Amino acid sequence: MSKIQAAVLGVMKDIATTGIAKLQRNIQQGYSFRGIESAMNELSPLLVKHGITVTPSYSELLVHERFRGDPKDGRAIRFCTLKGTFRFSAEDGSHVVSECYGEAMDSGDKAVTKAQSIAFRTALFQQFVVPTMAMDPESYLDAEDEDIALNSPAPPDELMDAAVNAANAGLEAYKSFWQSATPADRLALATHHAQLKATAQRVTAGGDTDAGQ
Known part of the structure; x- marks a missing residue:
């Protein structure tokens, strides 16, 4: 190899x-x-x-513009394709x-x-x-659920303690906790999930814990 x-x-x-x-x-x-x-x-x-x-290198660049409304107004969308190597x-x-x-396409200069x-x-x-x-809230939350999660009260202490303990035990422990949690518990923990996952990753990598802070 x-x-x-x-x-x-x-x-x-x-x-x-x-x-x-x-x-x-x-x-x-x-x-x-x-x-x-x-x-x-x-x-x-x-x-x-x-x-x-x-x-990186790029080739086969193709760009064309499609005008929006009256062409005299000069408002156009730029379409671009290219090959990256x-x-x-x-x-x-x-x-x-x-x-x-x-x-990609863009109405400015970023296509x-x-x-x-x-x-x-x-x-x-x-x-x-x-x-x-990935352990990802979007895998089970739709747009309406996300709004509910952002405006919902803090999760129960017992649930939060269990999540913190799992995160402080490392990534595999937190992944197992997350996958076994009910949809309602996941929704309650959604706004804390990113920090808990990051803590679990640090523990697995040998870093300090901070999920409970």
Whole structure:
């Protein structure tokens, strides 16, 4: 096994324990998604840890504009597609290459940048086979439930204590607690879930606990 293959496998093993949650939300269309920020925030530390560098390049750029309303007004939407080529390299020079297409549109000057981000995000998710099963409130909360959760009272002390104890026992313990919780308990804990999960990750990594603070 080459060094880059071993490094890629190391990243895959690490990200497989947590996945990447849908932390970004499209307000206009009402859905949650995993954006480039989520992908980079989760994977960047793992790439550094396993000694992987990424060199991007882009080609096959196609851009066209579609006017909105009267063309004389100059209001247009720009559509862009491109191919991203991403070279993942280890310190010994061994490497693997991922090619992914990106497509985006924008009414300003960001269509190309958006398409690059989409291609890169796709490459990261495909190269490291990122799980989509992350412990994620959006996996069971719809938009109405989220509003209820944000405006609901604090969870019962007994439930919160159980969640804190599970988080302080590490990621596997918290994952087991979360998966066995009832929908009502998950809804009650939704606004605390991100902090509890982060605490569980730190405990598993050997850090301090702070879920109870």
